[in-house]
Amino acid sequence: xxxxxxxxxxxxxxxxxxxxxxxxxxxxxxxxxxxxxxxxxxxxxxxxxxxxxxxxxxxxxxxxxxxxxxxxxxxxxxxxxxxxxxxxxxxxxxxxxxxxxxxxxxxxxxxxxxxxxx
Amino acid sequence: xxxxxxxxxxxxxxxxxxxxxxxxxxxxxxxxxxxxxxxxxxxxxxxxxxxxxxxxxxxxxxxxxxxxxxxxxxxxxxxxxxxxxxxxxxxxxxxxxxxxxxxxxxxxxxxxxxxxxxxxxxxxxxxxxxxxxxxxxxxxxxxxxxxxxxxxxxxxxxxxxxxxxxxxxxxxxxxxxxx
Numbered sequence: 001x002x003x004x005x006x007x008x009x010x011x012x013x014x015x016x017x018x019x020x021x022x023x024x025x026x027x028x029x030x031x032x033x034x035x036x037x038x039x040x041x042x043x044x045x046x047x048x049x050x051x052x053x054x055x056x057x058x059x060x061x062x063x064x065x066x067x068x069x070x071x072x073x074x075x076x077x078x079x080x081x082x083x084x085x086x087x088x089x090x091x092x093x094x095x096x097x098x099x100x101x102x103x104x105x106x107x108x109x110x111x112x113x114x115x116x117x118x
Numbered sequence: 119x120x121x122x123x124x125x126x127x128x129x130x131x132x133x134x135x136x137x138x139x140x141x142x143x144x145x146x147x148x149x150x151x152x153x154x155x156x157x158x159x160x161x162x163x164x165x166x167x168x169x170x171x172x173x174x175x176x177x178x179x180x181x182x183x184x185x186x187x188x189x190x191x192x193x194x195x196x197x198x199x200x201x202x203x204x205x206x207x208x209x210x211x212x213x214x215x216x217x218x219x220x221x222x223x224x225x226x227x228x229x230x231x232x233x234x235x236x237x238x239x240x241x242x243x244x245x246x247x248x249x250x251x252x253x254x255x256x257x258x259x260x261x262x263x264x265x266x267x268x269x270x271x272x273x274x275x276x277x278x279x280x281x282x283x284x285x286x287x288x289x290x291x292x293x294x295x296x297x
Contacts, residue, residue, distance in 0.1 A: 007236070008243045011244040012244065013247065014247065015244040015248050016247035016250045019251035020251045020254070023251065027138075028138075029134070029135035029137070029138030036262045036263075039261050042258070043255060044251070044258075051247075073177045074173075077176070077177070081241055081244060082245055082248075085241060085245075087191055091220060094195065094217075098198060098217070
């Protein structure tokens with residue numbers, strides 16, 4: 001397979017798998033009695049398995065735990081690649097936030113307008 | 119999988135769980151274990167006795183390289199958010215220090231980056247992968263919510279509860295309560 005195409009497919013599969021892994025870990029980290037994490041976890045696990053299969057097919061390697069590790073590693077590298085783009089967007093948002101004036105708080109205005117409030 | 123390879127993934131998992139824990143709770147009182155758990159995860163991932171095997175060694179090396187600009191970027195972003203007039207009035211010192219760190223981060227990134235045209239396609243597909251993962255997650259959440267039986271409508275707040283909520287809002291929006 002064309003190495004460029006292989007690199008592009010592995011970046012896609014890796015970032016999808018790693019993001020799904022982060023979603024599963026975030027669900028674990030925020031577990032509470034009102035959570036219903038079963039279906040989202042199932043969906044995220046499916047994305048991880050499908051991405052690993054795609055990665056294995058692209059690299060002509062067996063879809064086993066080594067392929068899973070390679071997919072996740074590719075995901076880390078792909079996400080590190082797009083962090084500068086995210087940071088660029090964030091820098092513009094920080095610039096807007098730094099230059100703006102603090103707005104009047106709508107919650108406090110709401111409290112003042114409530115009947116019976118002092 | 120070797121012990122050192124497992125240590126890298128375990129450390130990353132603990133760090134992500136810690137960051138997620140930190141995001142729970144109200145903004146003025148985050149989960150007390152979030153930050154320590156995240157730092158523990160980073161320590162487990164980065165401090166080791168032996169070099170991890172491939173591909174984990176590449177992951178750790180790339181993470182350490184990226185940390186050279188990511189660390190000032192993260193600290194700078196936090197300082198800018200503290201100094202900008204988002205929740206409080208402008209605080210000049212954190213704001214300027216934050217912007218200085220953001221400039222340092224961009225300089226650091228610019229000095230080490232080596233972007234070629236084929237990278238652009240890789241970025242786009244990596245973004246598509248992230249979008250796919252979040253789309254599947256959103257659809258799954260929607261399905262889970264649709265399958266949840268509806269609860270009866272909650273009754274309105276009592277006068278005592280209303281006063282309590284009002285006092286919490288006033289305290290945390292920096293408005294002194296009347297005596």
